[in-house]
Amino acid sequence: MTETLTAFDRIRIERLVWSLDQRLYDLPRRSRIAKRREVRANLIAASGDHGAREALRRIGSSQALAREYLGAELGDGPRHSWISATYFAxxxxxxxxxxxxxxxxxxxxxxxxxxxxxxxxxxxxxxxxxxxxxxxxxxxxxxxxxxxxxWTPWVYAGWAVGVVLVGRLWRLLPPAKRRAGTMAGAAAVEG
Known part of the structure; x- marks a missing residue:
């Protein structure tokens, strides 16, 4: 039995999609848009089968869903935040x-x-x-x-350091193991 989507159901779906999108700002733009479209399409399809309320209940919170998407694409654990860095800057x-x-x-x-x-x-x-x-x-x-x-140069230096620290931008650097491996490979090629 297919359920018809009401305007209220569409609004509830869009609210969840928007909330998810706000939590995925650390992902690249294309990836974030693809995830948003995927979730919207899945919710609309599930709403047709089971109703919007049940579809939204089954998908869970946007926070948990965002955590899974971010973990799958960027890995678990603390990561950089362009949003925090921009706010501070x-x-x-x-x-x-x-x-x-x-x-x-x-x-x-x-x-x-x-x-x-x-x-x-x-x-x-x-x-x-x-x-x-x-x-x-x-x-x-x-x-x-x-x-x-x-401003004195000290303020500019403190401001730049603050942007890096608040946004945890050092996490954009490749891990030390990969850098060490790359340096060893480069030394072997030169030798």
Whole structure:
């Protein structure tokens, strides 16, 4: 007996497929799309035979299914995460720039807080190891310009190391056994 799929059943199937797709972002794009299409086609076929509720119950959670797909294609155990690396790479500069900007703004307001007729050029060393010195131009109690405050090389180095660590990108390197075998093979060819 074939069951007809309702719009609600389609939505439930698409919800599971979408949830699975979100968990498979570490796979190459083509592989992820193929898995998504395969699961969708299998669920639609099973829904026609047993009903959508039973098909979804039998397939299990998208988390368990994603774990199996990732384990089959990339191996079990911890692996790299492009998503985590991207989040860190994008959000860290935003948060750091906001924080350093607020500190610089506070310093500028502090320059003019006590005297409303303050004028001149003031230099502040900035936050140690994070930014270069800042120069404030104050005219009659108002900060008219602020120059400087760029990231130091230490921040760039820390940011790059953070991207690698958060995304576990060292796991993209070939295992040591394969590298050692490749080096030994190359030495034998040269010798």
């Amino acid at each position: 994008v959000l860290t500069p935003l948060v750091l720039d906001f924080a350093l900007g607020e500190v610089a703004t506070a310093y500028g307001k502090g320059l003019v807080a006590s005297h409303s007729v303050t004028s001149g050029t003031f230099t502040w060393s900035g936050v140690s190891y994070l930014q270069s010195p800042l120069t404030f131009t104050v005219k009659l109690g108002h900060v008219t310009s602020q120059v400087g405050g760029a």
